[in-house]
């Protein structure tokens with residue numbers, strides 16, 4: 166039943182024109198994946214060019230390659246994770262490149278607000294026990310704004326009856342993830358994810 170409802174939700178999502186109607190030059194289609202039965206939901210920032218133009222799968226570009234080098238430390242190989250976990254994002258279409266030329270443009274607050282209802286619907290339907298919040302926008306969505314990565318990565322939060330485990334965005338544009346002290350926090354976060362997944 167939930168699988169049918171999720172398929173209907175995805176059908177509605179693919180028809181979404183909210184950002185275009187508001188004048189944002191985003192590029193679809195919206196990118197999400199995973200089964201309605203998922204216990205674990207991963208929420209990123211937004212898909213990139215590779216995801217939208219080539220693979221139509223979340224986290225399948227360079228950032229995804231790094232993410233899937235992290236996840237085996239939590240016991241998740243890529244194929245199993247993609248098959249069993251739900252992957253979505255704060256905004257679901259490609260926001261375009263960053264003007265600086267490094268990485269993708271972060272979706273504006275208005276775009277985040279326009280897309281928020283879709284994420285809310287996904288959470289309500291799938292009802293995951295564990296949410297992995299990847300990157301500053303996803304972390305702000307679940308923990309509130311203004312939280313520094315160093316204060317939240319490595320901690321398991323309990324929110325609305327779910328475990329929420331923050332991870333930094335695995336983008337190559339992030340200097341944060343390269344620092345040894347921060348890599349230790351990432352390992353701690355992955356240990357929490359392992360315990361929440363298999364414990």
Ligand code: SF4
Pocket residue numbers: 178181182183184185191193195256257258276279280283
């Ligand atoms: S980013 Fe979200 S709200 Fe904007 S057009 Fe895509 S699905 Fe719709």
